[in-house]
Amino acid sequence: MDFSRIKRDSTRRQVFGQASYRVDYRLRHTPNRSKPEDFIDAHTVLLRGEKYSEFIGRGVLYADSAYNAMMRSDMSMSEILGKTIGLQGRVNYRTMIIKSYPRVGICTFQNDIPGGKYRYENDVTDLKWTIHPTAKDIAGYKCQMASCAFRGRTYTAWYAPEIPIADGPYVFSGLPGLILEIHDSQHYFHFTFNGLRKLSGWNPIYLHSSNVVETDRPHFRKIYENMLKDPCATFKAYNDPCPEEVRRREFTPEPYNPIELW
Secondary structure, three states: OOHOOOOOOOOEEEEEEEEEEEEEEEEEEEOOOOOOOOOEEEEEEEEEEEOOOOEEEHHHHHHHHHHHHHHHHOOOHHHHHHHHHHHHHOOOOOEEEOOOOOOOEEEEEEEEEOOEEEEEEEEOOOOOOEEEEEEEOOOOOEEEEEEEEOOOOOEEEEOOEEEEEEEEOOOOOOOOOEEEEEEEEEEEEEEEEEEEOOOOOEEEEEOOOEEEEEEEEHHHHHHHHHHHHHHHHHHHOOOOOOHHHHHHHOOOOOOOOOOOOO
């Protein structure tokens, strides 16, 4: 490939605002319900701004930041591509969520999966909380227990009233304090607090804007489910030149256990 012909440009982004706070969470996810002992650890980040907030994989955030920095350097395109491919290999959470966009009660999702980047809106106004008298300490913060049912799962959350940020991981928000921990009743999805800091400088809340397919939630869920059940067919549908026998060997079916069951 002639790398000299590739346009040098930073990550193409649609910027929604500036983040004032960053909250780090560890996500422990069990993809296979029949094997609860097999789980995936992912590092995720909540970027909180004045009007919008974003939930994003830490690996995506770092890869984008590193790519932008390298694009502004005197590195060659071959060096940049070699390094960013390595960074992408460490990305284990690829969903980007802008909360309260395009309006309050709506989240805009963007998922980067084989075949493209898909963007859709998700109405989360059915997220209703019940606050309980139980309390516990998390990282030095006194936290209150709350619960809710959302899209087929029941969740227990712990929020810190002394941190006046009515937000949390994934789409979870609306409690009178920052959510520091939340998990579903079967612990297939368990988010735990890993740090909070006030930000300075330029920390954009953004989505990728290059080669994005606008769709709706039901259509994306079907695409994603089909991709996991038959990844070979997915790659073939997008004219992947890889031979069939190689696809069958390299891309095996994966279990479908989404955070939203319906």
